[in-house]
Amino acid sequence: MxxxxxxxxxxxxxxxxxxxKGSVTATDLQNLKKEEILDSLYNPNFNFLCDFRKLxxxxxxxxxxxxxxxxxxxxxxxxxxxxxxxxxxxxxVVLAIIMKNLTTDIIEISTExxxxxxxxxxxxxxxxxxLSIINxxxxxxxxxxx
Numbered sequence: 001m002x003x004x005x006x007x008x009x010x011x012x013x014x015x016x017x018x019x020x021k022g023s024v025t026a027t028d029l030q031n032l033k034k035e036e037i038l039d040s041l042y043n044p045n046f047n048f049l050c051d052f053r054k055l056x057x058x059x060x061x062x063x064x065x066x067x068x069x070x071x072x073x074x075x076x077x078x079x080x081x082x083x084x085x086x087x088x089x090x091x092x093v094v095l096a097i098i099m100k101n102l103t104t105d106i107i108e109i110s111t112e113x114x115x116x117x118x119x120x121x122x123x124x125x126x127x128x129x130x131l132s133i134i135n136x137x138x139x140x141x142x143x144x145x146x
Contacts, residue, residue: 002146005032008137009041013126016046017134019141021054030070047124048083048109051138052092067099071106080108084120087113 004022009015016036036042085096096113114120117135121128 002144004028004146006141006145007032007036008141009036009039009046010133010137011041011043011046013130013133014043014046015124015126015134016042016048017137017141018048018050019054019138019145020050020052021142021145022056024055026067029067033070044079045081047081047126049086049120049124049126049134050083051086051141052095053086053088054142055092055095068106075107081110082124083109083111084123085111085113086117086120087115 005018005020005024005028007016007018010017018032083099085092085099087093087096093113096111100111100113112123114123117138118128118131121131121134126134
């Protein structure tokens, strides 16, 4: 069964790419993060590239408590990384800024919203030479996401 959120870990780039489409709940995000952490390729120091550009209805802000709970868990396992959030719509930017504020207050993840993939790639310390590879991964995740 296809889900509205998926990921792929690229250890050679120290990067976890997450892709969201349609409607995603805080529980969906929490389950995805748990799945990532259990993945044999996972490393708590990998950076994140989160693509929200096809997210129709952002995660409900009233479910912020679940996200805060998740962030405290991340803090307990020592995650220190960067997260670039790709957005195209104002409501996606608002969600990215909420995530930025939460991560800044709770854990050592530097989170920033971006409107271009190129800028996001540079922020997560990847080379712009990896643009076509990352685009291919995003296309694959889009194809396999509900």
